[in-house]
Amino acid sequence: EAGVVQSPRYKIIEKKQPVAFWCNPISGHNTLYWYLQNLGQGPELLIRYENEEAVDDSQLPKDRFSAERLKGVDSTLKIQPAELGDSAVYLCASSLIAGGSDTQYFGPGTRLTVL
Amino acid sequence: QKEVEQNSGPLSVPEGAIASLNCTYSDRGSQSFFWYRQYSGKSPELIMFIYSNGDKEDGRFTAQLNKASQYVSLLIRDSQPSDSATYLCAVNRPRSSASKIIFGSGTRLSIRP
Numbered sequence: 001e002a003g004v005v006q007s008p009r010y011k012i013i014e015k016k017q018p019v020a021f022w023c024n025p026i027s028g029h030n031t032l033y034w035y036l037q038n039l040g041q042g043p044e045l046l047i048r049y050e051n052e053e054a055v056d057d058s059q060l061p062k063d064r065f066s067a068e069r070l071k072g073v074d075s076t077l078k079i080q081p082a083e084l085g086d087s088a089v090y091l092c093a094s095s096l097i098a099g100g101s102d103t104q105y106f107g108p109g110t111r112l113t114v115l
Numbered sequence: 116q117k118e119v120e121q122n123s124g125p126l127s128v129p130e131g132a133i134a135s136l137n138c139t140y141s142d143r144g145s146q147s148f149f150w151y152r153q154y155s156g157k158s159p160e161l162i163m164f165i166y167s168n169g170d171k172e173d174g175r176f177t178a179q180l181n182k183a184s185q186y187v188s189l190l191i192r193d194s195q196p197s198d199s200a201t202y203l204c205a206v207n208r209p210r211s212s213a214s215k216i217i218f219g220s221g222t223r224l225s226i227r228p
Binding site for chain 2: 040041042043044045048056091102103104105106107108109
């Protein structure tokens with residue numbers, strides 16, 4: 001079974017530029033998560049989708065971040081414009097909620113560097 | 116107070132010994148608990164999850180949950196150098212309050228030969 005796929009793996013941009021990350025979850029997983037992870041910290045949830053619906057985006061900085069999950073499969077996370085403080089690893093995860101389980105499987109992440 | 120707290124370490128354990136990793140959480144209504152391992156530069160990978168009080172064993176790993184004291188631990192028996200990584204504790208808050216999984220900052224574990 002293929003795991004969560006993310007691209008690109010690395011991205012270097014200058015501040016004020018836009019950037020987008022793409023995620024393809026594990027087949028059949030209806031829940032998709034975007035996390036931000038800073039060095040030495042645990043992942044912090046940005047947004048969670050159940051199918052096409054964003055059910056928790058309370059931690060997403062909506063002035064510059066946006067996300068979409070059209071057709072309830074792939075998802076894209078965008079930052080526009082990027083700031084220096086956005087440098088981090090952006091992780092996508094997916095889960096198949098069964099019996100209340102939220103066991104999440106993570107993709108390899110996208111390491112963003114904003115110069 | 117953080118919702119999920121872990122000692123950042125590093126925790127140094129000799130090869131072959133038992134490594135004990137601890138995690139406390141603040142939301143008493145939390146229902147499910149997860150341990151992830153994260154190697155440097157890699158993404159987290161699930162080791163174990165536990166829902167009920169007591170112990171749950173899987174190979175060399177044992178997760179322990181004590182809801183009354185609001186802590187969850189991970190024991191690694193016969194520690195190997197390949198166990199050297201950061202271990203993340205994650206807690207699922209109950210669905211009635213907008214279910215969300217909260218991660219701790221992780222404990223760095225180093226197994227010395």
